[in-house]
Amino acid sequence: MPGARAWFDAQTLTPAPPAPPAKWKLWFVNMSAVFPPVLLFNPTVLPHLGDLNALFRTLLLCLCLTALVTWILMPRPQRFFRKWLYPSLQALRGRHKRRAA
Numbered sequence: 001m002p003g004a005r006a007w008f009d010a011q012t013l014t015p016a017p018p019a020p021p022a023k024w025k026l027w028f029v030n031m032s033a034v035f036p037p038v039l040l041f042n043p044t045v046l047p048h049l050g051d052l053n054a055l056f057r058t059l060l061l062c063l064c065l066t067a068l069v070t071w072i073l074m075p076r077p078q079r080f081f082r083k084w085l086y087p088s089l090q091a092l093r094g095r096h097k098r099r100a101a
Contacts (some may be wrong), residue, residue, distance in 0.1 A: 021085040033073045
């Protein structure tokens with residue numbers, strides 16, 4: 001029966017996806033993951049790469065730092081700041097838990 005299926009489909013509410021965080025919040029989280037390794041690489045790695053062409057030195061630095069930040073460092077601040085970045089998602093989860101209890 002197509003009428004009954006439409007009625008049941010209308011009864012299942014799908015929550016709206018959370019709004020993306022503000023750009024300044026994303027900038028802050030990104031800076032908290034990018035700034036420390038850049039600060040560390042300048043005095044430790046760059047003096048050893050002084051003989052390389054500036055283009056290759058910059059390419060090597062960007063490749064290493066991007067990989068480090070993407071797979072190792074960035075997930076931690078994202079997890080730590082999740083409630084601050086997505087407060088509406090946390091409110092939805094809290095309401096869901098209260099309703100189920």
